[in-house]
Amino acid sequence: MTLHKEGTATILITLVSTALVYMILRYFLPEQNLIHAAWLVVSAVLLLIVLQFFRKPKRLIERNEKYILAPADGKVVVIEDTVEDEYFKGPRKQISIFMSPVNVHINFNPISGLVKYFRYHPGKYLVAWHPKSSTENERSTIVVEHKNGVEILFRQVAGALARRLVWYVEEGKPVTQGNEFGFIKFGSRIDVYLPLETKVLCQIDDKTVGGKTVIAEF
Missing domain, CATH: 2.70.70.10 (Glucose Permease (Domain IIA))
Known part of the structure; x- marks a missing residue:
């Protein structure tokens, strides 16, 4: 199983945007570790969802003209x-x-x-x-x-x-x-x-x- 080329931009945007939100939370809410942890969980779930959208399974194609x-x-x-x-x-x-x-x-x-x-x-x-x-x-x-x-x-x-x-x-x-x-x-x-x-x-x-x-x- 690999990732399809069409997912490159979407995956990068997801990674950058979730990381940016995390840095903002760390900056403005430095003491709120529970919120930081919750956002990391949300970010991981979002990334997994996006990755499954763009999965590319290996398939053996059996061609038949009929x-x-x-x-x-x-x-x-x-x-x-x-x-x-x-x-x-x-x-x-x-x-x-x-x-x-x-x-x-x-x-x-x-x-x-x-x-x-x-x-x-x-x-x-x-x-x-x-x-x-x-x-x-x-x-x-x-x-x-x-x-x-x-x-x-x-x-x-x-x-x-x-x-x-x-x-x-x-x-x-x-x-x-x-x-x-x-x-x-x-x-x-x-x-x-x-x-x-x-x-x-x-x-x-x-x-x-x-x-x-x-x-x-x-």
């Missing part, structure tokens, strides 16, 4: 037929995975292929389970074409806590199944849009492991 892997750790909250309006502009099967604050926040490519489309959209910060979060929240949309010609779309959606999306993909460049494609700070959700005939292998409330759990197959 499978569509979960793009994130979390819980399956949506499996339904819907209309995708941004790219496909037509009916698709949607699978959504909710990432809680205690989940790993790294995002993984569900398939290998070529990035055909990428867009970032600023937006609102509705709670991730809000019906309009997929179309009104801050989000990024990525479409990857599999070598069999099938395109799938996956979308990072920011939530009430997650206010920064990070991505490592570029339109026109290849991606590899199971490799990192992005990071969502402090949790949110990822929507995956598949052809209607895709065989879904997960169920509502299933727990997923990003880059490991098979959610569907071609």
Whole structure:
């Protein structure tokens, strides 16, 4: 287990700010040892919380061209037929995975292929389970074409806590199944849009492991 590079700034800010508060307490309340000790405990808890947000577990990825892997750790909250309006502009099967604050926040490519489309959209910060979060929240949309010609779309959606999306993909460049494609700070959700005939292998409330759990197959 290591720490993800996206956590560097946040961890440093946490360390500096908690240390600064401690020095202020020592200066203005030099005799209040109980308060000093209490703040050290609070600081340690805050640091542990931040560290767990940015943990990066080691995972052995088993790639398979037939499978569509979960793009994130979390819980399956949506499996339904819907209309995708941004790219496909037509009916698709949607699978959504909710990432809680205690989940790993790294995002993984569900398939290998070529990035055909990428867009970032600023937006609102509705709670991730809000019906309009997929179309009104801050989000990024990525479409990857599999070598069999099938395109799938996956979308990072920011939530009430997650206010920064990070991505490592570029339109026109290849991606590899199971490799990192992005990071969502402090949790949110990822929507995956598949052809209607895709065989879904997960169920509502299933727990997923990003880059490991098979959610569907071609």
